[in-house]
Structure formats: C-alpha cells, structure tokens
Amino acid sequence: MKRALPIEKTNIILDQHAAAPLYRQLYERLRAQILAGQLEMGVRLPSTRVLASELGVSRNTTALAYELLLLEGYIESRVGDGTRVARLQSSLLRQAGKSVKKPSRQPGVKSPLAQRGQALLDAERTGDIYSEQATSGTNPFRVGQPDVTHFPYELWARLVAKQARQALPDVASYQHAQGYLPLRAAIATHIGITRGVQCTPEQLILTSGSQGALDLVARTLLDPGQSAWVEDPGYMGARGALLAAEARLIPVPVDEQGLNVEAGRQLSSSARLVIVTPSHQFPSAVTMSLGRRLELLEWSRAAQSWIIEDDYDSEYRFSGRPLQALQGLDNSERVIYIGTFSKVLFPSLRLGYLVVPPALLPGLNAVRRLIDVHPPLLEQLALTDFIVEGHFARYLRKMRAMYLERRNTLITALTQELGGLLEITTPEAGMHLVAWLPQDMSGEYIIKQTTQQGLPILSLSTYSLRPLQRDALVLGFATSTPKELQTGVQKLARALRGRS
Template identity: 50%
Template sequence: MKKHLTWRMASLPDLEPAGSIPLHRQLYERLCTAIITGQLPSETPLPSTRALASELGVARKTVIHAYEDLSAEGYIVGTVGSATRVARLLPDEVFFSSKERLGIPSAPLSSAAPATISQRGSLTQARSLSYSSQLPPEREIRAFRVGLPALDLFPYELWGRLLARRGRHSLPSLFSYQEAAGYRPLREAIAHHLAVARGVRCTPEQVIVVAGAQAGMDLAFRILLDAGEPVWAENPGYFGVHGALVAAGARLVPVPVDRQGLDVSAGVKLAPQARLAVVAPSHQFPLGVTMSLTRRLALLNWAGQNGAWLLEDDYDSEYRYTGHPLEALQGLDRHERVIYLGSFSKVLFPGLRLGYLVVPSSLIEAFAAVRRLVDTHVPVLEQMVVADFMLEGHFQRHLRRMRECYAARRSALIAEVQRTLAGLLDLQVSEAGLHLAGWLPQGSDDQQAAEQAAAYGVEVVPLSRLCLVPISRPGLLLGFAAVNEESIRQGVLHLARALEALKKR
C-alpha cells in the first residue's frame, strides 16, 4: 500500500491512444518529466509492469518498452527480486539533454542568472555592510571598545549553576511550544524591576520578551509602520535603529540632537505627521545627553495630538553615576503612545540575546499575534535562568557591583583624557552609560582618526559613522566598560600618540 500511494503522488497526464506518438514513448516522456521535476523523487519505487499496465489500461509490453528506455538512459534502476525505482543520482548530461528534448527550459549551471533580492533587502544589506566593514575584527578586547560590558567580571560560576539546575529539573517543560509573549515569571520579574528602577508603569501582560533589542525594534516596526511612512530618527544616532528602519521600509527623517536631547521643534518642522519617533531620552546614543523634561513633555504632546508612536530605547540607563537613574519617558505617558524597549545585553552579556518590549494595553494582542507568526517565541531555558537570576536577588547585586566598577573605569578615562589629550580631544562628560563622546578639533577627519588609532592598537568609533546627515563637528566614541583602569590609561597614551601623528601628516 505504501508503494502504491507513493506512486500516486506523480499524477501523470493520461495517455492518448489515438495520438501520433507511440504509447510507450508517451509513457516514457510522462515518467521522465515526473522524475526531472521532482514529482517522483530519487529512489521512489515504481509499480510492476503488470500493475501499471492494468492501471493505465494498456498492454504490458507498452510499459516494458517505456521502462527499458528509462533504464537505458539512467532514470530508473531495477534488480531481480526488488522493485524498480527512480535512480538515486541522475548524471548532469542526461538531466540537461532530456530537459531540452522534452521542451523544459534549462541553462548550464555556470550561466545561471544571478540571485536578486528586494530593493529593501539591498538597502538593508548595504547599510549593514557599510558599518560592519569598519568594525574591529574579532580578537582580544581592548580599549576603547564600545557597547561591551565587563565580561571579565560576570559571575560565570553562579550562572552555570543556575543553568545546570534548570537543565536538570525543567527539561520536560522546555520541549513544547511556549507562550509567544515569553516566560511568565520572567515577565513578572521584568515588570517589577522596571516599576522600581525605571518608573515604568506596566503589568506583566504588557511585557513581550524578544531576542535582544534589535529583534524588539524589528517586531515593533513590523506592527507600527507601513513602507514609506516618515519616522523621526536621532542624528547622530544608533546604527541599529537606522538599519532596522531601513529594513522596515520607513522614510528616515534625521532630527538633530543637542544638549537637551532630540530637538522636538526641529522634528515638527521636518515631518509634523511622522508615524513614529525613535528616541533614547535617558542616555542618548552616541552623544550621551539626557532629554530635558520640557522636551519630553513636548514629545509626548506631539505624539498624543498626532496619533504617532514613540519607541523609547532605554539601552543602558541602569548605569548612572550621580543620583538615581532618571525615570523613563514611558512613566510620563498618559496617552499610551510609548513602546518601551530594554535589553539584557549591557547589564548581563550580549551573547544572551534577550530583551523586552513594554507595549500599551491596546497593542498587547497585536504584538503577541505577530510575534507568534514571526518566530513563535524565544528559547525558554535562557528565560528561566534570567528569571531565577532576578528573583533570587543576583541581578540587583550584579548591577550594584557593575556600577561601582564602571564608575571607577569612567573616572580613570576622564582623568587620563584631561591630563593627556588636552587640545587633541575635548571630552563630553555624561553622567550615565558605558561610553563617552569626545570632540576633535574643527577640520579634523574622525574617520582618519579612527583608522590611525587602530594602527596604534586602540579602538574608537568615529561619530560621522553614526550620522544620517553630517553634523557640525567631528568626534570619537570611547567605551570604558570592557577593560580595566590600567588598560584605559595605556589606551589613552596610545590614542594621544595616534592623534599627534595624525596632526603631523
């Protein structure tokens, strides 16, 4: 029965007894076409000549002749005592010559048409390559790598114990599909933490766990944007935001950033009916400024009046070195226009690939439904471990330890830059985050400066790389979290030599 059903999948056209082509050649061509097009995959068993003749209502000799021709050309094989089958491998010369003989279009493999992708895919690829081509190669971490926490101080043994415990006791619950919005205890822990630490007003139902901040942006833009709609984007701003907006087909509207954060009045002049604004109000990337309360209220008022959405990127505001972390923009929102985006990449480690969105109540159903269709859910084992890490108090202890560490590393960077780089780099000191921006003298080329620094063993990011449109002054981005104080001091000395050498060109 199994062989008969497999054979029936071919659905061969009926033979034409009154046609000009002999019946055995008609059968040969129909079988050959089914094999070439994959209707009869390799090693498919064929009916016996007697059974096929009875099924088609033709003489057995007709089927025998067709099988003989197919066997002679290598399409089918048969041995005594076993069924005739489609050959496992078809020689290329047989494949192409037979396709041509049967009128099936073909081309040599070497002249196949080049693969094409969509315009949106091409734009996204170009933006990604333009940035990644300038990134340092994967090697030992050195000053002043941006965007990386202190991986040398992460509690690996503790994490390993939590992971092993979950692996031992929770495996049966991991094997089935999970809730699209994420592991419930983790969402509860996130909601509690955000309420206490960031002033976010939400319930666990509003929390959607995603595979990092980039995945969160992708999901939000899928749901909130149609292709071609205008979106306010900070300039300079995070390249990942710009890339995700390009991938969504949005029309990017570069809005300038000053010492008070995103210039809302400039955004209104440029695109008053924008569908969305993406902002980092607590610690803007890359300049590190904090959006003033006046600007925050103006932004919320604009969104409420125009039915626009705000995506709040709160990527590293857990690390503030004077006073308490400022409350999130979401906590001031009375119109439910803010989607809050957070990540564990900076507070734990980037390889974890876990982040979260806090969405307005009106969007919960849409985000869960689209999330389910896009990638179902994030792997649950890591979610369980992060939940345990938070609920057992390890998360808060780790944050306190890291704040002390980063405060010391930040102070070392500021002191050494002021002592060694006077006249070469004007450091813009911010009170939060894991990096600082510095201004080069007018007329400098920050891309050349970054290349020169790399030649001296130092990693810096040129601000021009993060701009949608040029800004008035060149600058560099210096991360201070990834290496210790001594490495920072040595890095500043190397950077000073690099910039001095650049001046002499």
C-alpha cells in the same frame, strides 16, 4: 599635458541620507570609475577644494576620499603636478575590477534579493567598521559591549542546570508568544522600582535582545514608505530595523538636550514613529531634558504617532537622580519601552523585552508568532531565578562601581594627555563617553590615523546621516581595565600629536 577632469564627467551623486558617510560614498564611486576605466590612467583630478565646491560637500569629505585612494594606490599626488589617476598595470586593473563589479543582470534573470534585502546588505556593509571595532580585542575603547569577564558563570550554570532538570520537562511544549510569565513579572517589578515604568506583566513581550524588539515593532507598526524619525547621530541597529520595514528615515538632529523635537516637526510633522534613547543617548551620551521629554510626548499625542524608547543601558547610572522613563510620563499610551539584558549581563544572552500599550498586544503577538513563536525557554527560566534570588541586583551594584572607576580613569587620563586638544564630557550613565575634537579637525581623518597605528576607534560622524558641524571621538570604557585605558590614551595621544 592633460587638463584636470571636469567633475561633470564623473556623474557623481552623493546621498546625504545614506547610511555610508559621504567621504566613503565618494571614495567608492571614484574607485569604481578608475577600475572601470571611466577615469583614464594619468588623468588629472580636480583639487579637493574644487571637487568639494562642485559636489556641495566639505573639503574634509573630498580630502578623506582622496587620502583613501592614495593609500590604496589608485591615485598619485606630486607637488606641482596635482592629483592624477595612477598608472596601474592593466592585468591588476582587470583583476581588481572583478571585486567591485556588480553582478551582471542577464535578461530574464531576477535579482536574488528583494529591495529591502539589498538595502539591509548595503547598510551592513557600511556598518562593517562598527562591527570590527566593537569586537576587536585590541581596541581598549570598544563601544557597546559590557565587561563579560566578571559575570558569575558558575552560578549561572547551576541555575541553568537546575531548571533543565526540574522545570524544563513541564514547559517543553510551545509557550506563550510573550514569553515566560514569571520572568515578565520579575522584570515588571524591577523596572517599576528602578525606572518608573508603569506596566503589568501582561504588557511585556520577551524578545531576542533590543534588536529583536526594534525589528518586531517596526514590522508591526510601519507600512512601506512611512516616515520614521531617527536620532542623528544615532544607533545603527535602529536604522536597520526601519530599513527592513521599508520605512523612510528622517534624521533628526540631537543637541545637548537630546532629540530636537521642533526640528523633527519641521522635517516630518506626521511621522509614524520615532526611536529615541532618552536616558543615555547613543552615541552622544546626553540625557534628554524633562522639557524635551514632555515636548516629545505632546507631539506623539497630537500626531497620533508612536515613541519607541530604547532604554539600553540605564542600569548603569553613576550620579544624579535618573529622570523617569518616558513610558512612566506618558498619559496617552503612545510609548513603547524597550529594555535588554544583553548590555547588562552578557551579549550572547539574547534576551530583551518590550512594554507595550494594551491596544498593540494582539498585533504584536500575531507577528511574533509568525517570526519565531517565542524565545528559547531555558534561559528565561534561569534568568527568572537570577533576578528573584537577588543575584541580578548584586551584580549590577558590582559592575556599576567597576564602570564608574573606569569612567573616572579614562576622564583623568584624557585630561592629562589631551586636555588641551579634546573637550571631554562626563557621562552620568552608560559605558562610553564623547571627547569633542576642535572645530576644524576631521573625525574621519583622525580615525584613519589612529587605525593605521593599531587603535581602531570610532567617531561621532560614523553614526550620523548628515554632515556634522563638529566631530568627536566615541570612547568606550567598560571592557578595559584602568591600566589598559591609561595605555590606550597614551597611544591615542601619540597618534593625535603625530598627525600631519
């Protein structure tokens, strides 16, 4: 009888700072070794407990990796016989191995991608689960998407057509890199009133959504290898922009008050910049306390570092008086404010904006001109009318009331169906909430169970670079009707109660 394989022979190294969760890294490494023949058919693998001890990870991590391998037929598990590499047919093994083999590097042939390009490709692969779940029409709890079914498309079409006939011929030549000035003026007025942002239209730069804003800032302010704080758990798009700039990511924990500034200081006191979502942290949904905001501002002033404030969905606040934007509290001109219309109106309207300190304008404009000169103009013209004529404010009021009803419906349904199992937080703003799992329950395992039953939801650990002491479900409520949310919760309850 073959003995269990000593873990040293697998040469497995897991990266706590990689974008991929640890269980996924372990699964991919074991799968690759099985397909390559490094782990021979029939060989007995260590138990999940032993493997976890050897790798220095939680047992949930090894159990999830084994579960995926078992489901796909790469390993077998029998009572009294442990876990062994499955006896795959050699032809199937060779065929499967082709799909996971890295392209061979012939002598003298360069890789087609730069290191940053490969890093972004790897990050995108680990984010596939997010993309599929976020866009899946079968998921009642889609995260990060607004309801686009109630947008006044006929009104928008009339505004676009009017501008195409009347104004576009006069502005058909190249425009200023910062974007259409009347739109910048309308935005400056709006965020000055609603968010306390202190700026002039000349400080605004229009971008291709918030992602374009993050990319522009990262390109302009970061040198390769410089440190940047990121919220952990946090927004994958922010990490992607930093990876594209070849920054060194410093995952800083988030607690009930938001980003833990003291923890950030201990990890990297002189980081070049930090990206935060203080109004409605993504994905934990907490609001950064005033004390933490002032602490973060003081750190940036002392360290001469930049704060990137991503205010992605602050328009949808349901209760309480919103805390003033960080930018409005900043007396040292260290905050760069980001807003977007993609989350508020509809995602394919790729329009966002930056509010930047005057000292940064020349550099950002220079980089902007080399990237894409300026955003398409026709949508800027139509959006200007949409705001100035009052349609924007009316639409916000309508959708805010609708999202509030859906949030309350989801909370009520979760409380009735799963109140004894999940700890549900009530977000004061935004389009999603967090439902905390019991301390000993694995989020990854629950996600796998629900996905198998046609309910592809997300866990908090999906967005985390470090292992979490406690996981949670991240549940969007903006895209589904109250009835769809109630049905989704019933399906979720069946999946959770049926777990083995």
